[in-house]
Amino acid sequence: MNTDKPLLAGLVDSGACLHDASTFDLADFVENAVEGLHRVGPDGTILWANRAELHMLGYEWDEYVGRHIAEFHDDPATIDYILATLLSGGVLYDQPARLRCKDGSIKHVLIHSNGHFEEGRLRHTRCFTRDATERHERDVAxxxxxxxxxxxxxxxxxxxxxxxxxxxxxxxxxxxxxxxxxxxxxxxxxxxxxxxxxxxxxxxxxxxxxxxxxxxxxxxxxxxxxxxxxxxxxxxxxxxxxxxxxxxxxxxxxxxxVTEHVRSRQAIERAHRERERLLVDLSAASQAKDEFLAMLGHELRNPLSPIVTALQLMRMRGDGAHGREGEIIQRQVDHLVRLVDDLLDVSRVTRGKIELKVERIALARVTAKAVEMASLLVEQRRHQLQVEVEPGLEWEGDPVRLAQVVSNLLTNAARYTEPGGQLWLRARRDGPDALEISVRDTGIGLAPEVREQVFELFFQGKRGIDRAEGGLGIGLALVKNIVELHGGSVQAHSAGRGLGSEFVVRLPLRSAALVLAPAEPLPAVVAAGAPQRVLLVDDNADGADTLGRLLRAHGHTVEVYYDPVSALAALERFSPTVALLDIGLPVLDGYQLAARIRARPSGQGCRLVALSGYGQAADHARSQAAGFERHLVKPVDPIDAARVVAAAPPTD
Missing domain, CATH: 3.30.450.20 (PAS domain)
Known part of the structure; x- marks a missing residue:
């Protein structure tokens, strides 16, 4: 693109001297300036443009110079404003405009321009054109x-x-x-x-x-x-x-x-902390409950122990204890013992600590034992009980616990059936590998909403003011737990209030994953053995005296003390071969007393037997760790106590 001649001609038209060296320098400066430069006549015709101007827009000299400036502006309003401003003598600075390039693209530019006037008339305008594409893109961004x-x-x-x-x-x-x-x-x-x-x-x-x-x-x-x-x-x-x-x-x-979110989270955190606090409180309450029940069982067993022992002594003397009155007393004592056992079973239920002693047994023997256990209440309320047990049906499990299950169901039926009602106990095979035991009654029935609740701990139905139904509200909870321990299930059925109830137990014939334990029946008569010198220490005077008389009746020499200090004082003189020690003694407990006895020469060979109202696994373990040979739970079975005393000492 050669623009030298037109540029020189433009300078001549402007009156420049061609022979003036400075004129050529100026021409060279403007022609090669990096900024676009052009000159426009008063009618808008482009009179001249430098290389930068032509290069920026892509035109040749004759494609740009001599044409009206409006042909290259994309915005007519903008060029009208520019021309009007310059004709009026105004000056433009950084005037944005859009120019059409030869290739059809639009170039964003900034224009600086002013007019050259002679005798008040616009001769031409001087225009500087700067490429503002990057600035425009930045402004757009x-x-x-x-x-x-x-x-x-x-x-x-x-x-x-x-x-x-x-x-x-x-x-x-x-x-x-x-x-x-x-x-x-x-x-x-x-x-x-x-x-x-x-x-x-x-x-x-x-x-x-x-x-x-x-x-x-x-x-x-x-x-x-x-x-x-x-x-x-x-x-x-x-x-x-x-x-x-x-x-x-x-x-x-x-x-x-996020205020609402934070408030919600804080509420959840507060609820979580409250839940944790409640769990701690519940755990403490549960522990306190277990401790209370254990203490209650202990306190109830203390008076029961001398009663049981006294009954045994009466039988041994043959002074009428086998009459009807003696039988009544025995049944009532047995009932009290079962209530105490149920109380202690509550804590075992909640912690899953019930242990099963499994053996194979005829189911008829289990149901007979259960009927015997419930017979007192059935007779008192004048119920008619029908029992149907499939002949020859044998079962593998804990017979004592199953008898407890059936007895509890019978007792529950008797309590919630009006006097003179009907009760049915049926046991039969249910398929090749299971059996079914059901207890049905004509009692007050169950509302639909309580059919599942009846198996909850301490749940009791609506009672009359006289509490004729009795009970502690733990029998059915024990039933459910014991049945499930054997791998079975129990369900309650009733057509509604006043229409009777039926409880159905389903059990596998063989209790899987359980080891058979050999039956250990207690002998009815204690075998005679060598007479022992027995030191008996118990702060319950009635219990200590009756058990002492029982052991003397079996030929043993017995000294009874109600406090550990007196027992220790007699130790050297008496030199006992067996010491029966109550764990809950004052001043020194049974564990401490046992340690004192073993520490003395006269107590080195003495066999130690613990007496306690606490009979959980932890209690037995603690007694064993303290050196006790046996742990007898009150009320102590008189025959069992006599057998333990008469037994030969264990060999190392």
Whole structure:
């Protein structure tokens, strides 16, 4: 593209001297300037353009010079404004315009222009054209950024410059901070109460370091409509905004209110803490309950022990204890013992500590034992009981516990059936590998909503004011637990209130995963053995005296003491071969007394037997660890006590 001749001609037209060296220097300067330059006549015709102008737009000289400037402007309104301004003597500076290039593209430019007037008339205009494409793209990008921030679905603001002035703040941000007049103000000016706070400090730090900041739950206190302080929580983000040169230009602030989320989480955490506290309280209450039941069992067993022993002595003397009155007393004592056992079983049920002693036995023997155990209540309420047991049916399990199950079902049926009612006990095979035991009655029946509740611990149906039904509300819970330990199930059926009930137990014929334990029946008569010197220590005088008389009746020499101090004082003189020690003694408990006896020469060969109202596995283990040979649970079976005393000492 050769424009030298036209440029020189233009300079001649302007009155320049061709022989003046400075004129040629000027021509060379303007022709080769990096800025686009052109001259336009008063009618808008392009009179001249330098190389930079032509190169920027892609035209040759004759394609550009001599044409009206409007042919190259994409916006007619803009060129009209430019021409009108210049004709009126105005000056243009950084006037944005869009020029059409030869290839059809649009070039964004900035125009600086003023007019050359002679005798008040516009001779031509001097125009400088600067390529502003990058600036335009940057402006578009900034505009898009601002539009995005303004339309963001969360509260957003843009702080610019080292003063951190609000360049923009969208509607959500203004609503969040309850302030609409933010633009142009610094953060400190807009929120003077936060001046010097952690928020202001973090914004300044992000601007200075370029390191973003994020807070998941930033707490801010504001006054509500009533002037009361109200704490609100925000998810707060500060992102640095850097310029093209990498230097900080501003900070983008994004805030999301999470007050409700935090309140919900705090409520859940409070509920969790409350739950943990309740669990601790429940655990403590459960432990206290177990301790109470164990203590209650102990206290009940203390008076039962001398009664049982006294009955045995009466039988041994043959003084009428086998009459009807003696039988009544024995049945009532047996009933009390079962109630105490049930109380102690409660804690075992809750902790799954019931142990089964499995053996093979005829089911008829189990049901007969259960009927015997429940017979007292059945007779008292004048019920008619029909028993049907499939002949020859054998079962493998714990016969004592199954008898307890059936007895509890019969007792429950008797309690909740009006006097003179009907009871049925049936046991039969249920398929090749199972059996079914059912107890049915004509009693008050069960409402649908309580059919499952009846197996809950301490649940009792509606009672009359006289509590004629009796019971502790633990029998059916024990039934369910014992049956499930054997791998079976129990269900309650009833057509409704007043229509009777039926409880059906289904059990496998063989109790899987259980080891058969050999039966250990106690001998009815104690075999005679070598007479023993027995030291009996128990603070329950009646219990100690009756057990002492029983052992003397079996030929033993017995000394009874009610306190450990007196027993220790007699130790050297008496030299006992067997010591029966109550664990719950005053001053020194049974464990401490046993240690004192073993520490003395006269007690080296003495066999130790523990007497206690506590009979759980832990109690037996503790006695064994303390050196006791046996642990007898009150009320002590007289025959068992006599057998233990008469037994030969264990060999090492």
């Amino acid at each position: 900034l505009a898009q950024r601002d539009a995005m921030l303004l339309n963001a679905p969360v509260a957003t603001a843009l702080l610019m410059g080292p003063e951190l002035r609000f360049h923009l703040a969208n509607r959500r941000y203004c609503e969040l901070v309850d302030c609409a007049d933010l633009l142009g103000r610094t953060f400190d000016e807009a929120f003077p109460r936060l001046s010097g706070s952690g928020v202001t400090g973090e914004i300044k730090r992000v601007f200075a370091t370029g390191v973003p900041y994020h807070a998941e739950e930033l707490a801010l206190t504001r006054l509500d409509a009533d002037g009361q302080p109200h704490e609100r929580y925000f998810k707060f983000s500060l992102e640095p905004l850097a310029g093209a040169d990498g230097r900080p230009e501003g900070v983008i602030v994004v805030a999301v209110e």
